[in-house]
Amino acid sequence: MELISDVSELRGGMDPGNSDTPRLPPPVRRLPLEDVPAARQASPSAGGGAPAPGGFTGARRSIGAPQFSIRRMEIDDVSVSYSNREAVKSVSLPVRQGEVLSMIGPSGCGKTTLLRSLNRLTELTSTATLRGRILLDDVDITQIEPTLLRRRVTMVFQQPNPFPMSVFDNIAYVLREQGSRRQRKKTLEPKVHSALDRAGLFEEVKDNLDHPALKLSGGQQQRLCIARALAAEPEVLLLDEPCSALDPQSTQVIEDLIVKLRDDVAVVIVTHNLQQAYRIADHVAFMYLGELVEYNSATALFGSPREQRTQEYVSGAFG
Amino acid sequence: MGAPVATSPAAPPPGGAPPQPRKAAVEGSATWRLTDRIGLAICWALGLLFCAIAVAIAVYLFLQGIKYLRPSMLVTPASAGFTQGESGGFSDALFGTMIVAVMGISIALPIGIGIAVWLVEYGRPAGLARVTESTIEAIAGIPSIVLALFGTVIFSSTALGFLSRTSDGVVFGRSFFAASVMLSLVALPLVVASTREGLNSIPRHVREASYAVGKTKAATTRRILIPASRPQIATGAMLGLGRIIGDTAIIVVLLGATQNFAPVEGAAFPFNYLRGAGTTLTNFVYEASPTGNLNQPQKAYAAAFVLLLMVLALNAAVDAVHRRARKVGAWSS
Numbered sequence: 320m321e322l323i324s325d326v327s328e329l330r331g332g333m334d335p336g337n338s339d340t341p342r343l344p345p346p347v348r349r350l351p352l353e354d355v356p357a358a359r360q361a362s363p364s365a366g367g368g369a370p371a372p373g374g375f376t377g378a379r380r381s382i383g384a385p386q387f388s389i390r391r392m393e394i395d396d397v398s399v400s401y402s403n404r405e406a407v408k409s410v411s412l413p414v415r416q417g418e419v420l421s422m423i424g425p426s427g428c429g430k431t432t433l434l435r436s437l438n439r440l441t442e443l444t445s446t447a448t449l450r451g452r453i454l455l456d457d458v459d460i461t462q463i464e465p466t467l468l469r470r471r472v473t474m475v476f477q478q479p480n481p482f483p484m485s486v487f488d489n490i491a492y493v494l495r496e497q498g499s500r501r502q503r504k505k506t507l508e509p510k511v512h513s514a515l516d517r518a519g520l521f522e523e524v525k526d527n528l529d530h531p532a533l534k535l536s537g538g539q540q541q542r543l544c545i546a547r548a549l550a551a552e553p554e555v556l557l558l559d560e561p562c563s564a565l566d567p568q569s570t571q572v573i574e575d576l577i578v579k580l581r582d583d584v585a586v587v588i589v590t591h592n593l594q595q596a597y598r599i600a601d602h603v604a605f606m607y608l609g610e611l612v613e614y615n616s617a618t619a620l621f622g623s624p625r626e627q628r629t630q631e632y633v634s635g636a637f638g
Numbered sequence: 639m640g641a642p643v644a645t646s647p648a649a650p651p652p653g654g655a656p657p658q659p660r661k662a663a664v665e666g667s668a669t670w671r672l673t674d675r676i677g678l679a680i681c682w683a684l685g686l687l688f689c690a691i692a693v694a695i696a697v698y699l700f701l702q703g704i705k706y707l708r709p710s711m712l713v714t715p716a717s718a719g720f721t722q723g724e725s726g727g728f729s730d731a732l733f734g735t736m737i738v739a740v741m742g743i744s745i746a747l748p749i750g751i752g753i754a755v756w757l758v759e760y761g762r763p764a765g766l767a768r769v770t771e772s773t774i775e776a777i778a779g780i781p782s783i784v785l786a787l788f789g790t791v792i793f794s795s796t797a798l799g800f801l802s803r804t805s806d807g808v809v810f811g812r813s814f815f816a817a818s819v820m821l822s823l824v825a826l827p828l829v830v831a832s833t834r835e836g837l838n839s840i841p842r843h844v845r846e847a848s849y850a851v852g853k854t855k856a857a858t859t860r861r862i863l864i865p866a867s868r869p870q871i872a873t874g875a876m877l878g879l880g881r882i883i884g885d886t887a888i889i890v891v892l893l894g895a896t897q898n899f900a901p902v903e904g905a906a907f908p909f910n911y912l913r914g915a916g917t918t919l920t921n922f923v924y925e926a927s928p929t930g931n932l933n934q935p936q937k938a939y940a941a942a943f944v945l946l947l948m949v950l951a952l953n954a955a956v957d958a959v960h961r962r963a964r965k966v967g968a969w970s971s
Contacts, residue, residue, distance in 0.1 A: 440846060470852035476843045483866045483966050492848075497857040533967030544847065551851050 380617075381598045382578045388417040388601075391585045392437065392472075392555055397451035399432050399441060406432045408609040409451065414555060416585040419577060421600030421617070423590060425638040429609040430589045434557050437587065438472035439465050455555070473548035474557040478564055479540035481532035481547070486524050489532045489543055490514050493550040510550065517583075518546035519576050538569025545576065549584075556580065558588040562595065574599050593633060597621050605629050696946065703943025706936040712944070716897040716922070722934045728941050730898045731922035734814075735883050735948070737911075738893070738918060741818035742825055742882040747875055749822070750829030755859055757830075758837040778827035782820075786891035789820040793892070802913055803902050812894040814912045820888050825878025832874030836867025841969050869963035876956045880949055886920040893917065897925065897932070919945045 392414035399407040407429040414420055414437075422430040432441060439460060441447040453460045460468055481489050487504070490511040495502055511528075515521040520542045524530065532543055541561055548556055558577070562570040577599055580586055590596050596603050596617065603620045605613045605628075613620060613629045624630045632638055667675055711727030719725040753770065761767040777785075793802060794811030802813035840863060848858040864871070894900065894915025901910040917925075919941050925931050926938035 438850060440850060443846065443849065466852040466854055468852075469850055473852075474847075474850035476847055476850075478841065478843055478969065480841065480844045480847045480969055482844070482848070482862050483968075492853075492861060493851045497854055531966045533969070534965075547847075547851060557850075 379598060381574060382419065382581075382601060382617075385417045385601050386582065388415040390414075391416045391456060393452075393454040393457075394433070394437070395452040395454065397433070397436065397449065397453060399429070399436055399447060399449050401444065402446045406609055407436070407606075410606070410611040412604055412611065412614060414585050414587055415602075416554070417582055418601040419581045419586045419588060419599055420602050420604065421588050421590055421596040422604045422606060423593060423596050423632075424606035424612075425632070426591075427608075428606040430604075430606050431559055433606070434474075434559055434587060434589050437555065437557055438469045438474055440469075440474065470551040471553055472555040472557060473551050473553040474559065475541070475544050475548050475561050477560040479537055479544055481535070481540050481543050483531070483533055485529045486515075486532050486535070486543060487511055487528040489547055490550045493547055514546045514550035515543075517549050517580070518542045519572065520546055536569070538565050538572060541565060541569065541573060542576070545573070549580075553584055555585045555587065558586065560589055560591055563591060570595070593621075605632060607632070696950075699939065699943050699946050702939035703946070705939075707940040707943055711937065711940055715899075716932075722936060725932070725934060725937075728919065728922045728926075728937065728944075731917045731919045731941065732944065734889075734893070734899070734916040735918040735920075735945075737814055737916070738818050738821055738889070739879055739883050741814065741912075742821035743875055743879050745819060745822035746825040746829050746878055747871075750826050750874065750878075751833050751864065751871060753826075754830045754833035754837060755864070758834050759855065759859055759863070774827050774830050777823055778831075781887070782824055782885050783887035783891065785820050785823055786888040789816055789888065789892045792816075793819075800913075803900075803915070810894075810915075812892055812915050814893065814914070814916060817888055817892040820892055821882045821885055824881050824885055824888070825875075828878045828881065829871070829874040832870045832877065833867060836870030837863055839870070840866050844969060869959050872959040873956050876952045876959075880952050883918070883945065883948060884920060886924055889918045889921045890924070893921070897922065919948075 390413050394410055394412040394414070396409045396411050397407060398405060398409050410429075410433060412420070422434065424430050432447075435441045436449055437453060437460075441449060442465070455463065455468070455471065460472075463471075482492060484492070491502075491504070491507045494507050494510055512521060512525075515524065520539060523539060524535070524543075532540065535543060541564075545556075545558075545561070562573055565573070574595065577586055577588065581601075588596075588600070600617045603615065603617045604611055605620065605624075605626075607628055613624060613626045615625070620629060621633055624633060667678060670678075708727075711729075712732060713729050714727035715730045716728055717724070717726040753774070757767055757771060790811050792798065793813070793816035794809050796807070796809055798811075799809040801815040803810035844862065844866070845858055848862050849855070853861075894917075896915045897917050899911055900915040902913045903910070905913055922932075922941045923938050923945065926934045926941065928935055930938075
């Protein structure tokens with residue numbers, strides 16, 4: 320699982336207790352493979368190399384200090400439960416434009432549920448009930464028509480999911496009134512181009528906008544989904560582990576994009592990947608078993624966490 | 639499994655041989671248990687047998703068809719005569735097949751898609767959805783002769799007299815309308831099943847992606863979900879068409895036991911034909927076979943060959959639709 324590999328990498332760099340006493344790895348049980356010379360079987364090098372002490376010194380922050388920050392959304396004492404199971408337990412958080420907010424935590428900690436409740440996608444699950452208030456520019460989101468709210472707070476999903484139509488139509492679909500095809504291609508063109516441009520995809524696809532979107536590469540598909548989410552001119556952009564299905568290069572491109580977007584929209588990103596959160600987030604919310612354990616600036620949360628559980632999680636003790 | 643497990647990673651290289659290409663790693667059945675090997679052999683044999691049967695039917699009908707089919711048969715209607723040379727062709731039957739196919743599927747397709755969308759996307763009230771599901775399964779299981787009998791009851795009613803021939807207030811109840819409606823019931827379960835399959839194969843997050851940019855459920859269904867399940871819908875339509883053009887019982891009972899079109903006098907075209915009785919290729923084959931009233935087996939083979947070609951064309955169309963769908967691509971999960 321991706322999470323485990325991340326955390327085990329972390330552990331090599333984080334655990335100060337083991338740094339001076341190199342421990343031999345446990346013996347590895349192997350099936351003898353025919354015709355494969357033993358030399359080609361990767362043998363674990365004893366000790367694994369000296370782990371670098373200190374926290375996230377290896378990781379690079381690719382985000383600078385925010386130029387400004389405006390409070391856009393307010394999560395106020397929100398609890399979400401599915402039937403009888405409480406997935407999110409009275410969480411309060413601000414969401415600001417000009418900043419990237421990252422939610423981290425182990426699987427099933429409620430971070431995706433919280434994200435989905437920000438544009439009322441949880442309401443599509445019939446068993447889900449929400450208590451508490453979520454405000455968008457001081458208006459309770461339950462007072463806003465859901466389709467309107469979801470154009471102001473758009474979302475990008477874990478799996479790239481372009482619609483089965485051309486690149487152009489994927490964006491045009493968002494711009495058109497509900498199910499109609501009324502607006503002509505010509506009138507939509509500038510808006511489609513600008514959305515693709517903001518998502519950093521325009522240069523790559525400008526020559527064949529009629530190409531089927533599902534034939535793009537995974538990274539391009541995900542950027543198309545971001546372009547689609549941006550085409551609605553949202554105020555808040557929700558990203559649910561947008562890079563977890565992508566290769567490192569595409570991840571890099573999307574991370575750079577997210578950093579660039581924070582001035583135009585408030586960005587909330589859920590991620591499994593702690594290094595990613597460290598690289599691109601201004602503020603980080605650590606959730607565990609539905610509770611918000613700690614909310615702090617990324618440098619503070621990773622550098623000197625206040626809570627014991629945060630310390631343990633970011634150092635790879637569990638998760 | 640069951641192979642010895644080496645606890646040390648340093649196994650001696652086998653004889654210093656250069657690494658073989660990966661082909662050597664392909665699993666052969668040589669290491670299998672005897673029962674498994676016998677099972678595999680049986681599966682192979684059954685597969686081949688099935689192919690052989692299909693090929694035999696096609697080849698036999700092909701040869702017979704080539705031998706007996708004359709182009710003139712496709713354009714001459716059947717007529718009374720003492721020899722096969724005098725009794726004409728089966729153009730009325732051919733057109734009849736086309737008419738019931740078009741009418742039947744154009745009733746079944748919109749209704750079937752509608753039912754499938756409701757079942758998959760809404761499904762509420764849940765009780766009613768469950769009842770609908772089992773009703774459709776029940777219709778799929780009803781023999782078409784039973785549907786035909788039921789159809790005679792419905793279409794002989796006075797209220798539906800405008801759909802068939804009437805004389806002195808007596809409703810004949812047999813017409814292309816009547817047959818097409820009951821034939822659409824034969825195709826309906828196939829359309830519903832494959833449309834549901836198509837809708838179910840769309841990941842949930844794709845729907846949510848559409849909702850998440852402020853689209854309503856209706857807009858999502860119309861612009862995303864139905865277009866995305868077009869290949870499956872087309873498959874269902876083709877299968878349904880195959881069932882419609884292959885059905886005999888409903889034709890015999892509900893289209894009238896004629897070998898020619900019997901248009902209703904005084905009605906406007908095309909309603910004079912659609913309200914009247916007629917025939918299809920299956921009915922023609924049945925009547926022309928040695929058990930039928932016409933007893934001209936050579937023409938039965940010729941008509942059966944044309945029928946077979948139509949079904950093969952439908953299969954080719956299904957393949958074409960799926961090939962096109964592959965060009966559009968699919969979601970990763």
